Amino acid sequence: MPSRRERLRAEASQEIKAIALRLMTEGGPSAISLRAIAREMGMTAGALYGYYATRDDLVNALIAEIYSALAGKEEAARDAVPEDDPEGRVLAVGEAFRDWAVSRPEEFQLIYGDPLPGYQAPEGGAAADAEHRACAVLTGLVADAWPHASKRLSDDGYDWADFDPGFAAVIRGEFPDLPPAAVALAMRVWGRMHGLVALEVYGHLRPQVLDPGRLYRAELLDLTKTLGITPADRAR
Amino acid sequence: MPSRRERLRAEASQEIKAIALRLMTEGGPSAISLRAIAREMGMTAGALYGYYATRDDLVNALIAEIYSALAGKEEAARDAVPEDDPEGRVLAVGEAFRDWAVSRPEEFQLIYGDPLPGYQAPEGGAAADAEHRACAVLTGLVADAWPHASKRLSDDGYDWADFDPGFAAVIRGEFPDLPPAAVALAMRVWGRMHGLVALEVYGHLRPQVLDPGRLYRAELLDLTKTLGITPADRAR
DNA sequence: TCAATTACTACACGGCGTTCAGTAACAGCA
DNA sequence: TGCTGTTACTGAACGCCGTGTAGTAATTGA
Numbered sequence: 294m295p296s297r298r299e300r301l302r303a304e305a306s307q308e309i310k311a312i313a314l315r316l317m318t319e320g321g322p323s324a325i326s327l328r329a330i331a332r333e334m335g336m337t338a339g340a341l342y343g344y345y346a347t348r349d350d351l352v353n354a355l356i357a358e359i360y361s362a363l364a365g366k367e368e369a370a371r372d373a374v375p376e377d378d379p380e381g382r383v384l385a386v387g388e389a390f391r392d393w394a395v396s397r398p399e400e401f402q403l404i405y406g407d408p409l410p411g412y413q414a415p416e417g418g419a420a421a422d423a424e425h426r427a428c429a430v431l432t433g434l435v436a437d438a439w440p441h442a443s444k445r446l447s448d449d450g451y452d453w454a455d456f457d458p459g460f461a462a463v464i465r466g467e468f469p470d471l472p473p474a475a476v477a478l479a480m481r482v483w484g485r486m487h488g489l490v491a492l493e494v495y496g497h498l499r500p501q502v503l504d505p506g507r508l509y510r511a512e513l514l515d516l517t518k519t520l521g522i523t524p525a526d527r528a529r
Numbered sequence: 530m531p532s533r534r535e536r537l538r539a540e541a542s543q544e545i546k547a548i549a550l551r552l553m554t555e556g557g558p559s560a561i562s563l564r565a566i567a568r569e570m571g572m573t574a575g576a577l578y579g580y581y582a583t584r585d586d587l588v589n590a591l592i593a594e595i596y597s598a599l600a601g602k603e604e605a606a607r608d609a610v611p612e613d614d615p616e617g618r619v620l621a622v623g624e625a626f627r628d629w630a631v632s633r634p635e636e637f638q639l640i641y642g643d644p645l646p647g648y649q650a651p652e653g654g655a656a657a658d659a660e661h662r663a664c665a666v667l668t669g670l671v672a673d674a675w676p677h678a679s680k681r682l683s684d685d686g687y688d689w690a691d692f693d694p695g696f697a698a699v700i701r702g703e704f705p706d707l708p709p710a711a712v713a714l715a716m717r718v719w720g721r722m723h724g725l726v727a728l729e730v731y732g733h734l735r736p737q738v739l740d741p742g743r744l745y746r747a748e749l750l751d752l753t754k755t756l757g758i759t760p761a762d763r764a765r
Numbered sequence: 766t767c768a769a770t771t772a773c774t775a776c777a778c779g780g781c782g783t784t785c786a787g788t789a790a791c792a793g794c795a
Numbered sequence: 796t797g798c799t800g801t802t803a804c805t806g807a808a809c810g811c812c813g814t815g816t817a818g819t820a821a822t823t824g825a
Contacts, residue, residue, distance in 0.1 A: 339785085348783090406642045455739050481744055488720035502691070583813080584812095
């Protein structure tokens with residue numbers, strides 16, 4: 294039973310985020326200014342401090358929202374491919390990630406780059422949760438591929454002690470049978486998807502390369518080789 | 530024969546860059562402010578406009594300098610390994626890249642991230658040259674590995690028309706015998722080195738992973754497999 | 766020695782995040 | 796209904812910022 298006050302408050306808080314998001318897509322992450330938001334809302338900048346203690350708090354809420362949306366897209370892309378097609382799932386998630394990043398470069402930058410001058414990410418919070426969610430998708434992909442991938446891995450000797458205890462506990466809860474080396478591999482998969490996309494979003498591939506998406510597709514295919522889940526691998 | 534004036538001018542210009550660099554390493558890229566630099570030099574902010582037309586121009590000079598230093602480190606790392614050890618060279622360059630990035634995260638961010646709010650990279654200039662230099666190192670590595678790597682590549686059909694004409698011309702001048710597919714592979718190598726390092730620098734690996742360097746090393750080794758230059762490959 | 770160029774200051778403008786005292790509208794309670 | 800405490804907001808201020816512009820002092824070359 295939200296009171297009238299609470300409802301108005303929640304709406305205002307939501308409107309602030311929405312305007313911030315729009316300002317960002319229009320003028321890049323640096324266009325998120327409390328004064329500009331307040332101007333659009335017909336308020337004073339100081340009034341916003343009733344909703345977010347500081348600008349970084351607002352940015353954080355944005356990051357959490359955006360990261361959560363990304364995780365949702367990745368999950369949807371994965372679930373659109375049948376479970377018995379691990380290669381297809383990797384390709385789908387990978388493409389979904391790049392599609393999202395290329396279509397919303399500012400949001401990518403906000404999450405994966407320096408969000409704003411002097412910004413420092415807080416420890417816990419919704420943003421960390423969303424990051425974990427997105428990461429869990431990749432870990433799941435690796436988990437499905439693990440029977441094949443583990444055979445081709447040369448560097449073993451990974452131990453749960455190589456990870457943060459809390460992090461390890463969460464992962465082991467979600468994937469009870471997964472060895473630590475698989476988690477390490479999932480991180481590498483993350484890095485591999487991140488690399489070309491980050492270069493592209495920050496303008497280091499274009500215009501030298503006309504079709505960065507093609508490069509990325511080749512990289513994804515090569516990634517499935519590393520995971521041992523190409524059709525040829527699995528027929529073996 | 531630099532006149533006294535020219536000498537002082539060059540020195541001042543250099544001092545500005547040095548202070549900007551120091552401010553950045555102390556307080557992140559956003560700490561580069563003309564007023565802070567002027568304060569340290571005992572001048573007014575306006576005076577700096579005699580040396581750089583705008584703050585972005587100064588940032589650009591910084592980027593060029595830093596990028597050039599990075600390219601130098603990569604070249605040195607490569608040349609420290611004998612020419613007949615392509616795997617060693619890839620590992621050396623890769624490690625040099627990460628070592629540099631981890632030890633100078635702000636500089637990495639300045640080059641590969643959003644340098645500053647609203648900053649737009651200019652087209653030509655020294656920065657682009659340095660980026661090309663660093664990229665050329667990778668292309669050279671791929672060129673050396675190409676006899677082995679070409680056999681394992683599934684996606685061919687690359688054409689020089691897939692690249693910017695000017696870019697293609699420069700590459701073909703430096704590596705006359707290299708096919709376009711190799712250039713595409715070099716870009717992928719770049720992305721692969723970039724991914725994990727970017728995630729680490731922006732704080733997405735720590736503290737979940739205690740030793741990101743180990744992940745990266747595994748990734749580099751896997752990369753040499755893609756390039757077909759592991760000792761086992763070359764003995765074949 | 767004198768005129769021209771150069772390097773710089775002082776000041777102003779509009780932008781920013783943030784704080785704070787004050788005000789007006791609202792909520793619940795008598 | 797009226798009263799009271801809470802809430803939402805304003806307006807002004809502080810100290811930052813990049814950037815222009817007019818004026819001044821020093822240095823230069825003839």
